[in-house]
Structures are given as C-alpha cells and as structure tokens.
Amino acid sequence: MDVLQVMRAFSYVVHTGSLTAAAARLETTTANISRMLANLEAHLHIRLLNRTTRRIALTEAGKLYLERCEQILSLVEVAEDEVQQQHSRPVGQLRIHAMHGLGQSYVMDLINRYRKRYPQVTFNLTMSNHMPDLLEEGYDMSILLQETPPVVSYGVKELGATHGILCASPDYLRVAGTPETPEDLRQHACLGFCDPSRPVDEWVLYGPHGRAQVSLAESPLRVDSEEAMRSALTCALGIGLLPAYAAAPALRSGTLVQVMTDYRSGRCGIYALYPSARRPDVRTSTWVDHLVCHLPGMLAGDAALLCA
The missing domain is CATH 3.40.190.290 (D-Maltodextrin-Binding Protein; domain 2)
Known part of the structure; x- marks a missing residue:
C-alpha cells in the first residue's frame, strides 16, 4: 500500500465530499479510491468514514487521522519544494578546502563574485596544503595544485595550470x-x-x-x-x-x-575535487562551473604580467 497516496485520497474524499471528485484530483477511478479507503480502514482496524448515498462523515478516529494526515502531507510538500529549490537555485553552505596560496590569490575573489550571483550560499573555507579526506571531514570540494592529475574516486575538473x-x-x-x-x-x-x-x-x-x-x-x-x-x-x-x-x-x-626569465619549473595543474563524480548538488556544481568560467582568465592575467 502506498501510504502517502492513500492519505491524499482520504484527505481529498473528506474535503470534496465525493469519491468521484477525489478520483478526478488523483487522476484515477472511483473504484480505486473506494478500494484505497477500504484497505486503509482494514490496515488500521478502525472505521474512518461513515458513508451513505448522500454524504460522507468522519468518525472520531477519522477526525484524528485526518489531522495527522494533513500535517504529514504538508511536511512532504515542504520537503519536495526544498529539494526542487536545491536543483533550481543554490542555497545553504559550501564547505571548501583550498591550498593556501591558491586561497589567498584567487579563491577569496572567486567567492566574492559567486556570492554576488548566489547570495543565499555561504562559505566555510579552510586553507591548508594538507589534502583533507573530503568524505570523512565533510568537505564539498577541494582546490589542489599538483604536477599530475589526482588519482582518486572523486569527481575531478582541471581548472588551469601554472608554473x-x-x-x-x-x-x-x-x-x-x-x-x-x-x-x-x-x-x-x-x-x-x-x-x-x-x-x-x-x-x-x-x-x-x-x-x-x-x-x-x-x-x-x-x-x-x-x-x-x-x-x-x-x-x-x-x-x-x-x-x-x-x-x-x-x-x-x-x-x-x-630573474632568469627563460627558466621556469614544470607545469602544475589546478584541480577541483568533489566527492560525487556522478551528480554533485547544485551548490557544488554551480561553484565548480564558476571556477571553470573565471579562474583561467585570472591565471592568464598573471601569465601576461610575466610576458610583459
């Protein structure tokens, strides 16, 4: 038995006063609504509705059950709305890690730009040259600088390179x-x-x-x-x-x-790592997209200074 669907059917029947109207709201048949109510009463071992050919009336147990049903259905709607908002516009906190130099040079400015677009996202930034365990320590993502691509089971996005x-x-x-x-x-x-x-x-x-x-x-x-x-x-x-x-x-x-402008060290890549390689949440995905959009230009600006 789909308990939430049965609760909705019960609520619609009470408020519309008709099995037929409730069936129309749920895009099903009157017979199916009647069956759901019978199964619900059998499951609870108590009568919830007194039905006649002219009217439907709640029993005392039905009144109590309806109140609880509507509280539950309201919470389900709130939960669904919150989840849908998460997929449409990012809100909440991003906990990120960045290597110290990258954090000082770029990440602060990038956070400022991001929050101008998504002001409902807050940041908890840790700057350290020690790579944390993202899952165990609860980070949403990390920005690393290293010579070779990270070999990890995380999602990885290369953001640029420096030397x-x-x-x-x-x-x-x-x-x-x-x-x-x-x-x-x-x-x-x-x-x-x-x-x-x-x-x-x-x-x-x-x-x-x-x-x-x-x-x-x-x-x-x-x-x-x-x-x-x-x-x-x-x-x-x-x-x-x-x-x-x-x-x-x-x-x-x-x-x-x-000095010695013809010499430089080897290339180091800058990488974004995030725990889920398949489907990061909207905060993480928009933040990574923001890095991909803006960080290469910032790196290019500093490279142009060296050429000059």
Whole structure:
C-alpha cells in the first residue's frame, strides 16, 4: 500500500465530499479510491468514514487521522519544494578546502563574485596544503595544485595550470648580482620549500637548453608556504621559486623581480575535487562551473604580467 497516496485520497474524499471528485484530483477511478479507503480502514482496524448515498462523515478516529494526515502531507510538500529549490537555485553552505596560496590569490575573489550571483550560499573555507579526506571531514570540494592529475574516486575538473618562476628582491640582486644560467645559481642563496610533494634538495628547471637541476643542499632557508617564501624573498634573503600567481602581486609592486626569465619549473595543474563524480548538488556544481568560467582568465592575467 502506498501510504502517502492513500492519505491524499482520504484527505481529498473528506474535503470534496465525493469519491468521484477525489478520483478526478488523483487522476484515477472511483473504484480505486473506494478500494484505497477500504484497505486503509482494514490496515488500521478502525472505521474512518461513515458513508451513505448522500454524504460522507468522519468518525472520531477519522477526525484524528485526518489531522495527522494533513500535517504529514504538508511536511512532504515542504520537503519536495526544498529539494526542487536545491536543483533550481543554490542555497545553504559550501564547505571548501583550498591550498593556501591558491586561497589567498584567487579563491577569496572567486567567492566574492559567486556570492554576488548566489547570495543565499555561504562559505566555510579552510586553507591548508594538507589534502583533507573530503568524505570523512565533510568537505564539498577541494582546490589542489599538483604536477599530475589526482588519482582518486572523486569527481575531478582541471581548472588551469601554472608554473614556478625564479624571483628575488632588487636589494638582493644589487648586492649579490643577477644570475643568468642555472650554473650561476651555485653562487647564490637559493631558498627551498619544506614540502613532501616537491624535491627538498633540488630545483628542476626548464629553459632554452632543456632540463636543468639546481642543488639546494646549501640552502640557507627552507619554508613551508608560498607566503613565507614571498616574505623571505622580499627581505632579500635570496632567490626562490614561486608559482606565478603567488609572485604576481610582488612583481606588480616592484618588491620582487623575475630573474632568469627563460627558466621556469614544470607545469602544475589546478584541480577541483568533489566527492560525487556522478551528480554533485547544485551548490557544488554551480561553484565548480564558476571556477571553470573565471579562474583561467585570472591565471592568464598573471601569465601576461610575466610576458610583459
């Protein structure tokens, strides 16, 4: 027995006073409505309606059951409306993770743009270079930077790519000179990252003469974030590799300059990961679409700065 459909039939019969009218509302037959009511009373072991050829009247049990039925049917309608709204216009909270540098450079601005279009969506943003377990930790999606596509059972969308460039402060270069080749870097303070995803003791650069490796065995400083690296370079502590997006603000202001412009690190892809590969909810799907629409242009703007 379809309990909700039987409840609807019972309610329609009471309010219209007719099995025929109720059948028309539910697009079925009068005989089927009569059968549903009989099955309902048999299931409950009590009479709900007193029926004559002229009128239908509720029993005391029927009055109580009708009240509860209408409460339940009203809640079902509310639930259905809420779900349909979720598929038409996003509302609620998005809990997202982004690698720290990406979050600082792009994600804040992207959230601002998204909320201008969908103001009923709120964000809970965590910035960390540690990749969380999306399902276990309850994230809707993550924005990652890595050299190879993620091998995961999540939905994955590539959003663009960037690469590392060599930077230093004008003050450092004034004192130490400007390197022109990978071999020249041996005479400079080369700053490294403490990052398990990158080689700790070397840079791998690509330039006019192919691939070159630069040892960081004598590095005077290692840091664990792009922000810390940018700060160290600004303080004239040496030469370092920064993703183009992380270097762009300092290059614009002149606090850092690019050195050895023909050399850069390997390509790193930027990826959106979300738990459901088949059917993400409307908040997640519109957010990912928003990233796909806007992030490549932001990356291209920073790349154009390097070309200039």
